[in-house]
Amino acid sequence: MRRISEENGFGGKIKVLAVTKTQSVQVMRQLYDAGVREFAENRIAALEEKIPQFPDDVVWHFIGKVQSNKVRKVLKAAKVVHSVDSLELLLRIDRISGEEKVSPELYLEVNVSGEESKSGVTPQEAREILQTPFANVRVTGLMTMAPNGASDGELKEIFSSLRRLGESLGVTEFSMGMSNDSHIAAACGSTTVRIGTALFV
Numbered sequence: 001m002r003r004i005s006e007e008n009g010f011g012g013k014i015k016v017l018a019v020t021k022t023q024s025v026q027v028m029r030q031l032y033d034a035g036v037r038e039f040a041e042n043r044i045a046a047l048e049e050k051i052p053q054f055p056d057d058v059v060w061h062f063i064g065k066v067q068s069n070k071v072r073k074v075l076k077a078a079k080v081v082h083s084v085d086s087l088e089l090l091l092r093i094d095r096i097s098g099e100e101k102v103s104p105e106l107y108l109e110v111n112v113s114g115e116e117s118k119s120g121v122t123p124q125e126a127r128e129i130l131q132t133p134f135a136n137v138r139v140t141g142l143m144t145m146a147p148n149g150a151s152d153g154e155l156k157e158i159f160s161s162l163r164r165l166g167e168s169l170g171v172t173e174f175s176m177g178m179s180n181d182s183h184i185a186a187a188c189g190s191t192t193v194r195i196g197t198a199l200f201v
Contacts, residue, residue, distance in 0.1 A: 141173030
């Protein structure tokens, strides 16, 4: 596994989030025994299957696309949701959070690169959403995914742009960077890197 810095380029701490979407419970238990307490899944069925097999001190993250008909299940299972990709979805999460009396940590997914295949709101939409009050939830951070095959320079610009956007809006949490580009994301101010492949090689 590539060593991941414990501090980002701004002197803040970095959380390494273990992405275990293709891993067995047995493998995950090895990580748990090694001290890992935060796991991420991208399918609600896998999340519901794995949660009962671990102690209550695990913090579960959902990083997949949140389907509107699965919002309630996601909110019951995950404490942190990294993939809130529209105002419509956020409004639904806000309503259901009130009904379920839960207070999830939410990351607004921003399509910084403008790539059509990527989900997420535009930076301008993010500004408008973050200035909108909600009854039951608040957005605690911003998330982005870089295009496949992006150069180091492109990665730096994408991650730095998200950081600048968040800082201009008073956001302090940034979920950006995966196994292949975590070092660049960390240098650009990420506070959470989502690591899957590099944990299991």
